[in-house]
Amino acid sequence: MMTGRDVVEILGLLRGAGAEVWVGGGWGIDALLGRQTRDHRDLDLMHRHEQEEAVVAALAAAGFAESLDGRPVRFVVTDARGREIDLHPLTFAADGSAEQASPEPGRPFGYPAACFVTGEVERTAVPCLSAEQQVSFHQGYEPAERDRHDMRRLREAFGIATHF
Numbered sequence: 001m002m003t004g005r006d007v008v009e010i011l012g013l014l015r016g017a018g019a020e021v022w023v024g025g026g027w028g029i030d031a032l033l034g035r036q037t038r039d040h041r042d043l044d045l046m047h048r049h050e051q052e053e054a055v056v057a058a059l060a061a062a063g064f065a066e067s068l069d070g071r072p073v074r075f076v077v078t079d080a081r082g083r084e085i086d087l088h089p090l091t092f093a094a095d096g097s098a099e100q101a102s103p104e105p106g107r108p109f110g111y112p113a114a115c116f117v118t119g120e121v122e123r124t125a126v127p128c129l130s131a132e133q134q135v136s137f138h139q140g141y142e143p144a145e146r147d148r149h150d151m152r153r154l155r156e157a158f159g160i161a162t163h164f
Contacts, residue, residue: 002027002040002083004122010043010062010085011126017058022046022116023128024088024137029150031119031128037153038146042076042084046100046111046129049089059085072101109137131158139163 007027014021023031025044030036047055056066059077064085068076071089078084090098096113115133118125129137131154138147143164151162 002043004030004036006083007043007121007126008124010045010059011124013058013062014045014047014055017054019051019055019058020048021055021127023119023121023126024134025086026146026150027121028119028128029131029134029153031121031126032117032131032134033153033157034120036121038149042086044086044088046088046090046098049091052087052089055087073103131160135160135162 007023011021011023022028023044024046025042026038026040027043030038030040056077063079063081064077064083065079066075067078067084070076074086074088076084076086088100090100090111092098096116098111099108100111102109111129111133115130117128117130119128120126134154135151138151143151148164151164154160155162
């Protein structure tokens with residue numbers, strides 16, 4: 001289980017290492033809402049590809065070890081307490097937009113510059129992905145109940161149309 005306190009602690013560690021990261025997934029949605037709306041099994045973080053060494057070193061110093069290597073798309077680290085962080089490397093363009101490799105070669109995931117926003121976890125400002133970007137990433141697969149919950153919360157809070 002990943003708590004709000006864990007999120008703030010991990011973001012502080014990475015900030016201290018000079019790494020820029022953005023919260024996505026379920027915690028990213030809760031950050032946009034400014035409150036926790038459900039339990040979270042992991043923490044999704046987008047990071048600058050060129051800062052990956054600093055990200056991995058900071059997390060290793062905190063007891064995290066790689067448990068899944070799906071590079072260049074993503075990789076996962078876990079610790080002895082069972083906390084899991086799903087890391088997504090981004091390559092930024094001069095205009096502030098970014099791309100992440102996808103499982104389909106030549107079809108990267110796009111991140112417009114405007115999708116990098118600020119939310120709140122445990123009354124702490126945190127960098128996260130916009131509601132529009134979250135909706136974009138919740139397409140093209142059969143949603144789990146947690147996905148339906150998250151999209152319902154975004155519709156209620158932001159009046160955004162979602163496909164489920």
